[in-house]
Amino acid sequence: MLNRFPLWKNLMVILVIAIGALYALPNIFGEDPAVQISGTRGQQANTQTLADVKNLLASSQLPTKSIVLENGSILARFDNTTDQLLAKDKIAEKLGNNYSIALNLAPSTPAWLRSIGGNPMKWGLDLRGGVRFLMEVDMNTALSKGQEQLQDSVKSELRKEKIQYTAVKSAENYSTLVTLANPEQRFQAVQLLRRQHPNIDIKESGDNSFSMRLSDAGLLEARNNAIEQNLTILRKRVEELGVAEAVIQRQGAERIVVELPGIQDTARAKEILGATATLEFRLVNVNVTPEAMRRGTVPVDTEVKLDKSGNPVALLRKAILGGEHIINATSGIDQNTASPQVDVTLDAQGGDVMSETTKLNLQKPMAVLYVEYKDNGKKDENGKVVLEKHEEVISVATIRGRFGSRFQISGVGSPAEAQNLSVLLRSGALIAPIQIVEERTIGPSLGAQNVEQGLTAGLWGLAVVILFCLVVYKLFGLIASLALCANMILVVGLMSLLPGVTLTMPGIAGIILSVGMSVDANVLIFERIKEEIRNGRPIQQAINEGYNGAWTSIFDANLTTILTSVVLYAVGTGPVKGFAITLALGVAISMFTAITGTRILVNWVYGGKRVEKLSI
Template identity: 80%
Template sequence: MLNRFPLWKNLMVIFMIAIGALYALPNIYGEDPAVQISGTRGQQASETTLSEVQSLLTSNNLQPKSILLENGSILARFNNTNDQLLAKDKIAEKLGNQYSTALNLAPSTPAWLSSIGGNPMKWGLDLRGGVRFLMEIDMNTALGKRQEQLQDSLRGELRKEKIQYSAVKNGENFSTLLTITKPEQLFDAKQLIRKQHPNLNINEVADNTLALALSDKALIEARDHAIEQNLSILRKRVEELGVAEAVIQRQGAERIVVELPGIQDTARAKELLGATATLEFRMVNTNVSPEALARGIVPSDTEIQLDRTGRPVALYRKAVLGGEHITNATSGLDHNTSTPQVSVSLDSEGGEIMANTTRQNLKKPMATLYVEYKDNGKKDENGKPILEKNAEVINVATIQGRFGSQFQITGIDSPAEAQNLSVLLRSGALIAPIQIVEERTVGPSLGAQNVEQGLTAGLWGLVIVIFFCLVFYKLFGLIASLALCANMILVVGLMSLLPGVTLTMPGIAGIILSVGMSVDANVLIFERIKEEMRNGRPIQQAIHEGYNGAWSSIFDANLTTILTSIVLYAVGTGPVKGFAITLALGVAISMFTAITGTRMLVNWIYGGKRVEKLSI
């Protein structure tokens, strides 16, 4: 029978729209300004801490919307940001360094909805407010570190092959100058370097002296490697801040954009993201006498670093282990001395290296070197700040026994420093130092204004389209309008459900554009029905031919739009990607609501009946 859906198809359409409405529901509830309190020394917040916070808020006439203790952390919700900011200051002053007090925005979604995965749609920086950093990687430092590693490798390889050299030093443009002592060994040195380092260009610049420089391809790979590694580490650091919908992406050859929607503690974000600190574990060269150390006379494989008291320590240049092997780090107190410490866990490779090193160097001293790059106030010829390497020996400990993937670092000044160091070690050491060259803050009020204007534009667009449909297509126009509302509900529900999808102002523009394109499919169907009726077809046959005949045109038009959106997403940046996602989702869903959804309603009204006239 024409224009009748089987029961399963009707139930499918109703089920799909109901699921979309269910997962779009959390967006109605919004978010509450909140203060989150958690321990900084490995301990957790307790009922006693909760009572202290409640008493403090009451004494300052601050009435929280709710305050809960969950998983060792306290979350206090407030009715407005003024109460939130005042509460944060008072709590931080009361609890001191024992607890970390951070500003937060907590979804007010009911527990039953959260339990089935219902969460509000993630908002971008322009809607929610937050901070945007433009960060530049110091490639000179990255290439300099690579140059040092190459020189250390060359010394070891040449000694192993018994090729005598008199100098390994820096050349221009991060090249390395290698001087061979015996001319007859020059050819052997070249062969060894070509075998071990095929990405190096080798040139003879003087008698028995080779200039070694990275090839153009290797240089590009080194830059890309530094960018990708830093991107990965910055993502881990953002996770430490608790920002799930952050945007972290590459911009140009040496820059990274970080957008943190909803973040309110911008100083903490800036400190953590821009930090360049890491640890190196190095053996102490005990063969250097105190007199030679005082005069600064050390072998070429050794350098002098100062500890916190200013005492010089002779360390081998080659690190036993770097921060890249650290998988976890937690701050706490040493049970014996009650001083701050950081407990470190290494990956399997790092654990094996540490086990072998400690086994081979029993009763010998090993130092923990804290390395950080800071702006020294000077600028290069391009006007960029010059970062200067600052290193400090945290502690020197004698290896008393073999240990592997877990150990403790002591000699740290304060619990706050221990906590900050543990966060940096957990997230990883930056391959190359980065500096924040631009910072933009979008206030919550400006974000709220963008939301209001976007919703107003969307509402007016919806009203105008519905008015057009009702005037031109009457009852069929009402059916198209209902399908249009269902389309918007499904788009919001799907964007709330999909991980990694963020709504921005361009995204709102994409949704509004998809509203018009959704009705466009119904216009094609309705005009085709009218044409079939003018050609003398029976009403039921006209409806059937209208939907079937317009399908190919609708599919072709929407497919080209979706393909365009895919291209925009592939080549675009943040705002363009947001527009592409919402447009593609809106158009794809419209093929379901504008064709299957409206036909279900038309079938309910007209299907299987003797109809003399259509309201179209």
């Protein structure tokens, strides 16, 4: 029978709309102004800290909606921003510098909704407020590291081929000067190194020497690798430390943009992103006496570093391994000494190197060197911040046996420091230090204004479209309006459900545009029905032909729009991607609501009946 859907299809449409409405529901509960309290330098909040904060807020007559301790961090929710700001100042004054006190916005979604994965849409920086950093990668350090790695490789390769050299040292513009003991081996050495390093330019500079430097292509590759590795590590670090909906992307040749929605505390954001800590594993030179270290007369392959107590330790310059080989790190407690430790897991290459090194150096001491880059407050001639390298020996232990990819680091101080170090090691070591060249803090009031204006524009657009439909198409216009409302609900529900989708101001523009475009399909269908009636078709057949006949045109028009959105998403960044996502979702969902959704409503009203006239 014409214009009758089977029961399963009716139930399917109802179920889809019900699920969309369920997952769109968290957006009506809003967010609570909150204060987040977390430790700095590895310090963690505990039950005593929670009790102190509760007593402080009670004595200050600052009521809270809730206050909980979870994963070493305290989250206190308030009824309004006035109490939130006062509470932040009071708590910061009470706890001092051992804790980071940050303003935040916490979703107030009911527990039963959260239990089924219901969460509100993630808002971008322009809607929620937050912090935006423009960071620059220190390419000089990255190229210097690459130069050191090249020199180590050259020495190893020349020794392997029994080519004697007298010096392999650094020269200008990150080049390496190689001096051979036998001039007759220069041709052999040059050919060997050209085969091993195709991205290196070699220039002969004497009878027994030549210089090596990265080619233009190799230099570009090194710069790109530094940026891409830092991007990956920053994303992992932000994820590890609990900052949601962050935007981290490359800008230009040497810069990275980081946007942290919802964070109003710039100091907290700097703490999250600025950590450049890593570890180096080095052998201790036991032949150097304390007197020689005090005089500074140590071998050229050795350097002196200080431990936590300020005592000098003579370390071999060449590191056994660096933090780039660490794939996992967790904090724990040594069962024998009850002291904190960090359990480290290396990758396959690192495990092989550590196994071979410990095999050859049994009963010798090995040190763990903690390396961190810090802003020293100075700037170079170009106005860039100068980062200083700070190093500290955190552990010296005798190698008792051969071990590989899994081992423990002790001597890290407190359990909180062990956990903090494990987070930094787990998220990775930056291949080159980064410095903040620009920072902006966007207040929540500006985001609230954007949301209000966007909602106003959307509601006015929706009202005008609904009025047009009712005036021109009468009952069919009402059906189209209901489908349009269902379309909006499904868009919001799907955006709330999909991970990684963030609503921005351009995204609101995409939703508003899809409101108008979603009516196009109904206009085509309704006009086709009216045309079929004018041509003398029976009512039921006209309805059937209207929907079937308009399908091809609707599909082609919407498909081209979706393809355009895909291209925008692929080549665009930030706001452009937000616009592309919402437009594509809105148009795709409109094909469902405008065709299947309205067809079901029309079938309920007119299907299987003898109809003489349509309200269209």
